């Protein structure tokens with residue numbers, strides 16, 4: 401473990417539970433918001449009685465004016481944050497409300513960053529790279545999920561270079577976030593699986609990260625237990641409110657854990673697949689997870705043996721190493737059960753891109769907390785293993 405001094409970041413306020421969204425108008429007013437830009441996409445805007453329509457009704461009832469940006473794209477691009485900035489300035493807005501999954505929140509954070517810190521966000525990749533606070537930001541979360549509604553990360557894709565980069569700052573943490581599981585009841589199976597696997601990976605990577613501490617460990621352990629008992633059910637039976645609620649609790653715990661203990665090579669490599677092929681983030685993470693962690697086992701076998709137990713494997717009488725291997729088996733089983741494809745080949749990844757993606761993965765901010773230090777050749781081998789998987 402690294403030295404024992406660390407900052408610990410928590411969301412300031414998260415309103416949690418069925419129906420909490422109905423109060424957003426009053427809260428926005430309490431925060432002094434007069435005209436927020438609503439950052440979302442057309443699909444979410446059109447959902448009958450969905451997160452956007454419920455939020456707008458509540459804002460109207462509270463007398464809060466708004467303008468809508470409805471062009472959020474998955475793996476949000478620099479053009480998206482510039483469009484939000486322009487709308488904000490042209491309309492005389494004073495705040496931001498993001499409604500959606502990680503892409504909506506990161507678009508809102510990215511726009512907030514360039515509104516107060518200059519136009520070129522590519523210069524701000526890294527940790528604590530800017531000084532000025534973002535405009536007031538509320539995040540209404542509709543996936544379980546990235547945890548972006550409460551994290552200090554903004555993940556943006558440069559559409560010209562196809563590089564996905566992360567701007568990390570405590571100033572990115574939304575002032576207020578909403579996690580109302582009733583907004584997630586109609587998330588389709590594939591999206592439930594992909595976003596749930598993202599939360600799963602975000603509870604495993606901080607657990608084995610070099611930056612883990614007892615607080616993040618407890619968050620990871622509880623998140624994994626919740627995911628083990630509820631993700632399969634949420635995929636099989638989306639209208640099960642109990643399973644959806646547990647998945648939201650899990651994604652929040654995972655978000656808080658990686659906000660502090662950071663991630664690892666799964667995310668560093670998944671960002672390359674997202675940037676290069678515009679592939680869904682959770683699917684990329686799930687496809688890489690067992691192969692990265694197989695590589696990581698020798699760095700902390702006892703942590704992986706503990707993971708196996710937490711995931712419900714019977715490790716009685718096994719050596720630490722054999723128990724650790726069971727955690728990899730459990731990761732693969734979870735992916736298979738929720739219907740994730742088997743290999744990165746199936747999502748169109750091309751081996752000729754491995755070398756460049758490996759180079760860039762090692763520069764990604766998430767690479768530094770990985771428990772085993774790899775070379776470019778190691779990362780290429782991991783991509784190859786995830787490609788050959790059957």
Ligand SMILES: NC(=O)c1ccc[n+]([C@@H]2O[C@H](COP(=O)([O-])OP(=O)(O)OC[C@H]3O[C@@H](n4cnc5c(N)ncnc54)[C@H](O)[C@@H]3O)[C@@H](O)[C@H]2O)c1
Nearest residue numbers: 443474475501502503542543546548551553555583587681
């Ligand atoms: N900032 C962070 O801390 C952080 C952490 C992990 C991942 N991310 C980033 O977040 C992005 C992925 O976010 P995501 O996985 O939440 O997906 P997303 O935000 O990209 O949304 C994917 C799709 O799901 C739809 N959708 C969202 N909510 C829905 C609902 N309730 N019902 C039906 N459809 C719904 C959206 O319209 C969209 O088309 C990636 O860019 C990833 O890199 C950010």
Ligand SMILES: [Fe+2]
Nearest residue numbers: 546598602685
């Ligand atoms: Fe993630």
